[in-house]
Amino acid sequence: MRDPGLDRAIVGGGATWADVDAATTPFGRATPGGLISATGVAGLTLSGGIGWLRGTHGLCVDNLVAADVVTAEGRLIRTDETENRDLLWALCGGGGNFGVVVSFEFKLHPIESELMFCSPAYPEGRANEVIVRWRDFMETAPDRLSGLAEFSTLPDDPSLPEHARGRRVVSLAHVYDGPADEGERIVAPLRSFGEPLVDFSGRMPYRTIQSLYDALFPKGRDRCYWKSTYLSRLDDGVIADITRGMAERPSEMTFASIWKFSGDMQRVAEDATAFGDRSMP
Ligand SMILES: Cc1cc2nc3c(=O)[nH]c(=O)nc-3n(C[C@H](O)[C@H](O)[C@H](O)COP(=O)(O)OP(=O)(O)OC[C@H]3O[C@@H](n4cnc5c(N)ncnc54)[C@H](O)[C@@H]3O)c2cc1C
Structure with missing residues (x-):
């Protein structure tokens, strides 16, 4: 420093x-x-x-x-x-x-000493409904809340509750950059779109959050192909297409995530950096 x-x-x-x-x-x-x-x-x-x-x-x-x-x-x-x-x-x-x-x-x-990390995992069979509700919630969510909706298959891991092991899920993963109490209150609706299969949410230091996903992507284990695209809107038809695509995924290692963009990252002009356009939500 x-x-x-x-x-x-x-x-x-x-x-x-x-x-x-x-x-x-x-x-x-x-x-x-x-x-x-x-x-x-x-x-x-x-x-x-x-x-x-x-x-x-x-x-x-x-x-x-x-x-x-x-x-x-x-x-x-x-x-x-x-x-x-x-x-x-x-x-x-x-x-x-x-x-x-x-x-x-x-x-x-x-940065606060603890932040609220939100990550309920819902059964993938409910993905359409859950993502529509997530999209609507995120329309008016504060800038302090950044997150994504992710399709994945939970590992067959003894540390998970038995009913969740190996299940296909859609997780709503978010971090609230502000007081943890406030964050816990704000993310509460995301954790109650019906009963989550398992909920990984909790208060924790930012540094812990930063390494939470490391075990899912051990360095050097996978040969991956990643591809992304901007969406001008996340309408019900697009959600249904993504859900259908994921239902037909070729492998349990295939995953897809939808990232919401808002707040400071969108306040930077298109020509201010080589990164370019920030307008897509
Ligand atoms: C598991 C995983 C998770 C990811 N998560 C995110 C994420 O959350 N957010 C996100 O934005 N992206 C994410 N990415 C994408 C990531 O930003 C790119 O893969 C990135 O290229 C990784 O950088 P690296 O330095 O580790 O890779 P490297 O393969 O070492 O480098 C990537 C490129 O950068 C160049 N480069 C590396 N070091 C230098 C240097 N010092 N000077 C000039 N050029 C250099 C290399 O030549 C190469 O072209 C993720 C990727 C992986 C594999």
Whole structure:
């Protein structure tokens, strides 16, 4: 950390999000990362970086204030608001095309000691109804609440209740970036769209939340193909298409998630970063 003001983190080009959260959260600070702590800061940031704090603090690139980059000619250059500004713009979503970033400088933000993590898992047979209710709820949800609806198959794991093991579910995973009491109250409706099969919700430190999903994606285990698209609206027909597609999934390792975009990440102009358009909800 740079100074006692605790307003910046300087992160090496090979660091993971686990490294960053371990260094910042003891000071009650965080910068937006991704959902899996083993992913690299560099690749995730250079492609935008979408995580649990997007509603309150935007994408990773919205918090990137400076970087040190080694260019193809082997020159080490600094980019920030005043120096090589066009390069900073390009790094904010343009991927690893502009040089090797050896150091990133991010804004830090105060974070509560505990946050409310919400994650009820409903039987997939009820997905259409649950996602319609989730969509309607999220229309007026506060910016502090960021989340997604996810289709997956629960592992056949003895730590899960027997009735939930190996079941196909749709989970409503959310984090409320604010006081945990307030968050618990706000997410209550998401946890009561009928009886969840199992509910993983609870109050916990941000750093714990940041590694909650690590076990689902052990680094190096899977060869994955991931693809995403923006939706201008999530109408009932689209929900039915997604539900039908997932019912026909080729493998229990196939999953799909619908991410709601709102708040700070959408307040950044399309041309302000190489990430581009933020308008899709
Ligand atoms: C399990 C998993 C979960 C994910 N979750 C999220 C998520 O929640 N939010 C999200 O936004 N994305 C997520 N992603 C996507 C993720 O942002 C990309 O896979 C990203 O490329 C990972 O970066 P990396 O540094 O770990 O990967 P790498 O494969 O090491 O790098 C990816 C790209 O970045 C380049 N690169 C790496 N380091 C540097 C550097 N220092 N300077 C310049 N270029 C560099 C590489 O050359 C390569 O082109 C996830 C991916 C996985 C596998």
